Amino acid sequence: MLDKKQLITIKGTREGLSLFIDDSCSFDDAMEDLNEKIIASRPKNDEPIVSVKVKLGNRFLYEAQKDQLREIISEINRFTIHSFESNVIHREEALAWKEDSEIKAVNRIVRSGQVLEVKGDLLLIGDVNPGGKVVSTGNIYIMGSLYGIAHAGSDGDLSTFIAASFMKPSQLRIADYISRAPDYESDGVYMECGLIDEVQDKIIIDRLQVLSHKRKEISGFERRMQNG
């Protein structure tokens, strides 16, 4: 036990303290070591609260373990946890992440009364007929005619958009914005997209070309990565 490896390392950086937990020991050993270390470097009562980044390396923590860490670091001692950083995430979490950021390609006609609902971006090869509805949490790309309802960003993502080869939709919905077709008879438009215009605070339909500067992070994956 004398030549015991350092399980806990604390380093000061510009943004605050970083607390490295060795990822090859057991969680209980690490907690034991942490208890000793933290009491030694605990700030005095009159000193300000210090924020700590917990770096876990290749260790996965359950929520209960995170709570345990929070208790030791921030409640008993006068630190506050800024964030947990880990190189690994849970398989389910990763799959959900992948699902949210994937483009789902679907080849069919969405007919009247049918609803096509996907997570992530939707690439529909086929038409959405009047009375049909497509819903996605990300963007919607339709290689075909959109006559029915399209709802992009159904989880509330305002940066999503709806693009179609031909569109004469009865309604476009993006997040919680809704726009409907005018009451007068109008012609459809070719190669256009619907997106939220922040200035007018409503859904507008514009040429596909505007997407290149209005929505730079077109891929759901990049978008997700940037949002963290």
Place this chain on the structure above:
Amino acid sequence: MGEAIVITSGKGGVGKTTTSANIGTALALMEKKVCLIDTDIGLRNLDVIMGLENRIIYDIVDVIQERCKLKQALIKDKRFDHLSLLPAAQTSDKSAVTTEGMKKIISELKQEYDYIIIDCPAGIEQGFQNAVAGADKAIVVTTPEKSSVRDADRIIGLLEKEDMESPKLVINRIRNHMMKNGDMIEIDDIVQILSIDLVGIVIDDDEVIKASNTGEPVAFRPNSKASIAYRNIARRILGENVPLQSLEDKKGMIQKMKQFLGMRA
């Protein structure tokens, strides 16, 4: 082994029963053994259009509830020996028929007949499910109206879930002058939206109503436009390659003649 074709539309009043009666008659005219089944329980019409109303003794509910044999309930047509009708019940309601019962009847009829034409009730409830249950193919009837095309689209979506080949489309009640003025949806637009194969177009012809009222389907009349259209549909069902435009071309010819003679087209 015969083939069961269900005639359906979703919306009411587009001409399902008329189409069933005429396709059946046209197939019978081509020497095929045909059985018509009316599945519109409680609102039967097919027997009236075929002029066989007063011959009904047993009906489809009697067969399903085993009050009679299938053979006893079949009515032979007064014009052909090889055309029969299985009438719907007028007094029971739709729950009296089950999908299993329908399948059993149809598989029994398939041994005997070349074509079984099933007239479907309007709507998408139990009656529709029953009519579709035993069918191998489907023909969707629509008219060039928005509401009827919308319902046809819904029905096609439901039929795609069934175990049968892609349905075929009949566009009924076309008024040529309205279509020319752009007051009706174009045939091409309907086919594009529904994206299924077109098996025939039928002009809105006064003869159809006249014929229905006399209990003689219009397909018996040699020269009416609607009659030719129905017979063309029957030929296409038999696999013949009849040009779809034949009806319009004919009309076009007449109009050209009229124009030539200085009459208003």
